[in-house]
Structure formats: structure tokens, C-alpha cells
Amino acid sequence: MTEVKTGKNTSAALLVVGSVALDTVETSRDRREEILGGAACFSCCAASFFTPTRLVGVVGTDFPAAHEDFLRSRGIDLGGLEHTPGRTFRWAGRYAADFNTRTTLDTQLNVFETFKPKLPSAWTETPFVFLANIDPALQLGVLAQVQKPRFSACDTMNFWIGGKRADLLRVLERVHMLLLNDEEARQLSGESSLPAAARAISAMGPQAVVIKRGDAGALLFQGGDVFAAPAFPLDNVVDPTGAGDSFAGGFMGCLAAAGDTSPDGVRSALVAGTVLASFCVEDFSLDRFRVLDQGQIRGRIAAYADLLRFQAPRI
Amino acid sequence: MTEVKTGKNTSAALLVVGSVALDTVETSRDRREEILGGAACFSCCAASFFTPTRLVGVVGTDFPAAHEDFLRSRGIDLGGLEHTPGRTFRWAGRYAADFNTRTTLDTQLNVFETFKPKLPSAWTETPFVFLANIDPALQLGVLAQVQKPRFSACDTMNFWIGGKRADLLRVLERVHMLLLNDEEARQLSGESSLPAAARAISAMGPQAVVIKRGDAGALLFQGGDVFAAPAFPLDNVVDPTGAGDSFAGGFMGCLAAAGDTSPDGVRSALVAGTVLASFCVEDFSLDRFRVLDQGQIRGRIAAYADLLRFQAPRI
Numbered sequence: 237m238t239e240v241k242t243g244k245n246t247s248a249a250l251l252v253v254g255s256v257a258l259d260t261v262e263t264s265r266d267r268r269e270e271i272l273g274g275a276a277c278f279s280c281c282a283a284s285f286f287t288p289t290r291l292v293g294v295v296g297t298d299f300p301a302a303h304e305d306f307l308r309s310r311g312i313d314l315g316g317l318e319h320t321p322g323r324t325f326r327w328a329g330r331y332a333a334d335f336n337t338r339t340t341l342d343t344q345l346n347v348f349e350t351f352k353p354k355l356p357s358a359w360t361e362t363p364f365v366f367l368a369n370i371d372p373a374l375q376l377g378v379l380a381q382v383q384k385p386r387f388s389a390c391d392t393m394n395f396w397i398g399g400k401r402a403d404l405l406r407v408l409e410r411v412h413m414l415l416l417n418d419e420e421a422r423q424l425s426g427e428s429s430l431p432a433a434a435r436a437i438s439a440m441g442p443q444a445v446v447i448k449r450g451d452a453g454a455l456l457f458q459g460g461d462v463f464a465a466p467a468f469p470l471d472n473v474v475d476p477t478g479a480g481d482s483f484a485g486g487f488m489g490c491l492a493a494a495g496d497t498s499p500d501g502v503r504s505a506l507v508a509g510t511v512l513a514s515f516c517v518e519d520f521s522l523d524r525f526r527v528l529d530q531g532q533i534r535g536r537i538a539a540y541a542d543l544l545r546f547q548a549p550r551i
Numbered sequence: 552m553t554e555v556k557t558g559k560n561t562s563a564a565l566l567v568v569g570s571v572a573l574d575t576v577e578t579s580r581d582r583r584e585e586i587l588g589g590a591a592c593f594s595c596c597a598a599s600f601f602t603p604t605r606l607v608g609v610v611g612t613d614f615p616a617a618h619e620d621f622l623r624s625r626g627i628d629l630g631g632l633e634h635t636p637g638r639t640f641r642w643a644g645r646y647a648a649d650f651n652t653r654t655t656l657d658t659q660l661n662v663f664e665t666f667k668p669k670l671p672s673a674w675t676e677t678p679f680v681f682l683a684n685i686d687p688a689l690q691l692g693v694l695a696q697v698q699k700p701r702f703s704a705c706d707t708m709n710f711w712i713g714g715k716r717a718d719l720l721r722v723l724e725r726v727h728m729l730l731l732n733d734e735e736a737r738q739l740s741g742e743s744s745l746p747a748a749a750r751a752i753s754a755m756g757p758q759a760v761v762i763k764r765g766d767a768g769a770l771l772f773q774g775g776d777v778f779a780a781p782a783f784p785l786d787n788v789v790d791p792t793g794a795g796d797s798f799a800g801g802f803m804g805c806l807a808a809a810g811d812t813s814p815d816g817v818r819s820a821l822v823a824g825t826v827l828a829s830f831c832v833e834d835f836s837l838d839r840f841r842v843l844d845q846g847q848i849r850g851r852i853a854a855y856a857d858l859l860r861f862q863a864p865r866i
Contacts, residue, residue, distance in 0.1 A: 333743060431785070452768070463859075464781035469770055470744065470746070471746045494864065544859045544861075549809065551600065
């Protein structure tokens with residue numbers, strides 16, 4: 237097995253629950269069929285550069301062994317990856333030339349349709365937990381299996397906000413952070429301004445709310461504390477699939493490694509998430525992560541600090 | 552006349568050329584008829600908090616004296632405001648509930664249609680010049696009247712990029728900075744990624760390119776130096792009209808006051824522009840500027856620094 241370097245040997249473990257998928261992706265310039273995807277894979281892989289990571293998900297009998305080998309080579313523990321008779325979850329989508337709009341062409345839930353996340357007993361005390369975008373009823377099922385994590389975050393989407401609101405609200409009572417995009421934040425809160433939306437969502441439970449805005453970056457609200465994390469400007473975006481999941485995974489992995497869940501610690505980890513997302517979109521699938529190293533991550537963190545550097549104007 | 556405080560008594564003067572308008576604005580919550588507007592008014596007013604400002608524009612015989620009194624009360628020199636028989640330029644528009652889309656309902660050029668900017672002779676050596684969004688042929692006419700300004704910036708729009716490209720390219724050979732929005736940057740450059748678009752535009756002349764992205768903020772490219780200035784998150788946007796012009800005016804005013812046109816000086820001034828734009832949208836017309844003071848600006852600059860503050864994550 238390839239040696240995996242994480243920032244600290246003392247890093248706390250991160251548990252990620254979410255989809256493992258085979259994606260077919262079309263951009264204006266290229267197309268890839270049945271490539272490795274799924275929120276859990278992107279999140280775990282991004283997190284794996286920082287901390288030991290545990291994946292809970294499901295695949296069918298058709299899932300290539302090479303994909304599992306790759307995830308393991310990143311130090312990801314697949315002890316929670318269920319193998320179920322049937323086909324793996326598949327998603328197909330097409331991006332517009334500016335990458336800002338995405339059309340889903342096909343979704344086949346397959347074995348994911350009856351997925352009930354079950355944690356290996358040794359994992360129930362994992363201190364950091366990320367619930368990727370799945371049915372909030374399943375997110376609740378995971379939360380019922382973990383013992384008071386130090387920090388838990390969840391993602392969601394318009395489909396659950398509209399159709400499973402009661403379950404989602406029960407999840408929000410129990411997690412430390414919700415990550416969602418701007419339209420979802422407006423839908424969930426009924427507020428049009430993002431600061432007002434974040435306040436309304438915080439009142440539902442989470443102490444931190446991250447509003448994602450695609451290539452415009454993200455806003456982090458922690459009570460009255462607000463942090464703006466613009467996206468890293470990239471010359472060559474190849475495939476935005478998984479950017480949000482890599483953002484969440486990089487964030488949670490860095491948070492678990494540093495162990496600082498204070499508002500400033502959360503800001504710092506969000507920069508790691510932003511940087512990991514910027515690498516993710518530079519190639520299809522998780523391919524950029526296959527050749528990424530910690531020196532490159534450090535270099536981009538330094539470039540990001542330079543991107544936001546300024547002397548306050550005097551008046 | 553109200554005493555006008557600008558940061559330094561030694562501030563260099565700023566010349567602004569652009570429209571003076573009477574706007575009719577509809578938002579999802581409110582409507583205002585024939586209120587003071589126009590790029591030159593927003594830009595001059597924002598700049599006036601930093602430096603002495605000179606306005607070149609045109610109004611008709613119907614332009615209310617009270618508007619001129621207000622602009623003068625901000626210390627704006629109206630020696631270049633032409634009074635022409637006829638009606639003042641009028642614009643009417645409607646904003647969607649999220650303020651991100653705007654529909655122009657009516658445009659009446661009126662006296663603006665035959666406007667030929669003519670600088671008072673004492674103004675031809677003004678060291679800082681902002682050419683707001685007008686026909687690039689007129690922008691060239693202004694540049695022909697000024698003696699090598701220390702720093703000149705111009706705005707433009709899709710209409711001129713498409714219809715007056717040759718004139719626009721001649722302007723770009725002569726100005727230090729171009730400000731435009733992301734779609735305009737793509738249209739002008741033919742590049743879809745913003746860093747590539749900025750490089751292509753820089754090759755047309757300007758050493759600095761600012762790509763504006765509405766409530767997502769702006770990106771400043773100065774050769775290889777990139778600065779991301781997210782918008783200040785606001786609870787209550789009332790009317791986005793004039794935000795881009797206030798951004799440019801606050802930027803140019805601060806740059807003229809500080810006198811530092813180095814890349815770091817330009818970054819710093821861009822923060823001032825971001826902050827002035829954030830005030831502009833908090834009320835209709837220039838009304839927020841009527842009650843704004845330098846303490847409030849200083850306070851928001853400090854809040855902005857806090858918004859972007861982070862400790863680099865360790866890996």
C-alpha cells in the first residue's frame with residue numbers, strides 16, 4: 237500500500253457517510269463514462285490529505301476493485317463500504333460551457349435505493365462526522381449510531397428541503413454545521429438575503445452555516461462571525477463534479493487534524509476545503525487527487541492567502 | 552456649503568466623465584420615480600468621501616437644482632456639468648426579488664444623445680481620471696483632452712464591446728485599468744475562464760483588469776498578481792442601481808487620495824470601492840451617501856478586514 241501522509245499522526249478520525257457512484261460526465265469539451273464519483277468518495281479523498289478517514293456507503297457487485305484499491309491507497313478505511321447484490325449507483329450529467337449550469341441526464345439509484353448506513357461497531361465513537369447529501373432520514377440513522385461526535389456537519393439539497401423537511405429539521409437540531417448552496421439556503425429559510433438566511437438556519441440548530449456559491453466561493457456564518465472564502469480563480473476547470481463534496485471533505489479533514497473547532501479554527505479549515513475543491517475540478521472524477529501531494533496543497537494555501545491579502549485603505 | 556471632509560487635504564483630484572440621470576426604479580418591495588442617478592453621480596459621490604472630485608456630464612433644463620446642490624454639498628465640482636436645452640437622460644428598470652437580474656423598462660437618452668464631453672481648461676491636467684460607461688468614441692475624446700493622467704480607468708458594457716469594438720480597443724491602449732463584469736470580460740476576450748479573460752484583456756493595454764461579479768464581489772488582475780474582493784454581505788439590499796459606479800468611484804477616489812498606484816495600493820483602493828458599493832445599495836438613488844460619514848466607512852473597512860481574516864491551515 238502507498239504510504240499515506242496526513243499532517244499529524246495524532247489526527248482524529250473522520251467518518252463520512254454518502255454515495256459511491258459511477259458517473260458519466262459531459263462538458264463542452266469532453267466526455268467520460270462510468271468514472272469514479274459519489275459524495276463519499278470525493279469527501280473522503282479530500283479529507284484523506286489531512287486525517288484518517290472512514291467511509292460508509294454501498295456499492296453493487298459491478299464496482300471495480302481498482303476503485304477500492306485507489307481509495308485504500310489514500311488511507312481511506314473502507315470497513316463501512318457495504319457490498320450488495322445489484323448495480324452501483326449511477327449518475328449522468330452535462331455541464332454548460334461556463335460550468336455554472338448542470339443538467340442531470342440520468343440517475344439510477346440501484347443499490348443506493350435501499351441503502352441503510354450501518355456503522356462498524358468500532359466506528360461509533362468517531363469524533364468527526366460528515367453526513368453527505370443523502371435522505372435526512374438516513375442521516376438521522378447515522379446520528380443515532382454515533383456517540384456525541386466532537387463536530388458533525390451535514391450537506392443537503394432542494395429535494396430533501398422540499399420533501400423531507402421534518403426529518404431534515406431533526407438532523408439540524410443535532411449537527412454542528414450545515415453546508416448548502418445559496419438557493420437551498422433561501423428555500424430552507426424563506427429569507428432572500430444570505431445573512432438573514434444563515435441566521436434563520438442557525439436558529440434551527442447548527443452553530444455554523446456554510447452557504448456555497450459555486451465559483452463565487454462560500455460564506456461561513458458562526459453566530460455574528462462571518463467569513464468570506466472566495467473560490468480560488470482557476471485557469472482551466474475540467475469537471476466541477478464533486479467540488480462541493482471535496483470542499484466539505486477538505487474542511488472536515490483539516491478540522492479533525494487540527495482539532496480546533498473554535499470559530500477561528502473553523503475559518504482556517506474552510507480555507508483547506510476551498511483549496512481541495514479547487515484541485516478537484518482540475519480533472520475528471522478524483523483524478524487530480526491521484527497526483528496531488530501535500531506540497532501542492534501548501535503552495536495553493538499560500539497562494540490563497542496572497543489572493544486575499546490587502547492593507548486597509550485609510551480614510 | 553456643508554464642509555466636506557476628505558481623508559487628506561493634499562488629495563489629488565479625480566475627474567469623472569459619465570451620465571447624469573433621472574432613474575425610475577422598481578424592486579420587488581418598492582418603487583421610486585425620477586430619482587437622482589447616473590454613473591457620474593454615483594462615482595463622484597462615492598469618490599467625494601476620499602478626494603476632491605470633478606464631474607463632466609450633461610443635464611437638461613428639467614434637472615432639479617436640489618440635485619446639483621446635493622452634489623456640490625459633497626464637494627463635487629460641477630464646473631464640467633453642461634446644461635443643454637431639452638430633457639435630462641432618463642432610465643427605468645425593474646429588479647427581480649434576488650436583485651441578480653435587472654430588466655430595463657425604458658431608456659430616454661435625451662440631451663445625453665448628443666453629449667460631447669468638454670473639459671474646462673483648468674481640468675486638463677487632472678491626475679486621476681475615471682471614464683464611466685459611455686460610448687468609447689466619447690471616452691477617446693476625453694482622453695484627447697487630458698494630459699497624461701497618473702492613473703486612468705474606464706468602464707464599458709456589452710453594447711460597446713459588440714458595436715464599437717475598434718474604438719474600445721483604442722481606449723484600452725490608453726487607460727491603466729478596465730472595469731467590466733464577467734460576461735463582458737468573456738465577450739471582449741473570447742475566453743471562458745476569468746484569469747484567461749483578464750490576461751487577454753491586459754494584452755489589449757490596461758495593466759489592471761477588474762472583473763465585477765455583482766454580489767459575488769470582484770477579481771483584480773495586475774499581471775500575475777490576483778486579488779479577490781468578495782462583496783460585503785448585506786442584510787438588506789434596497790436598490791443595487793449604481794453599485795458598480797460607486798465601486799469604481801470609491802476605488803478611484805481612494806487611489807487619488809492615497810497616491811499609491813502600486814499593485815498593493817490598487818488592492819487597498821479596491822477595498823474602499825467594495826465598501827462604498829456596499830453602502831450605495833442600502834438605499835435608493837444616492838440617498839445612503841447623504842447620511843454616510845467617514846466613521847461609518849472606517850467601521851465597514853474594519854468589518855471587511857475581519858470578513859477575510861484567517862490563519863492558514865497547516866498540513
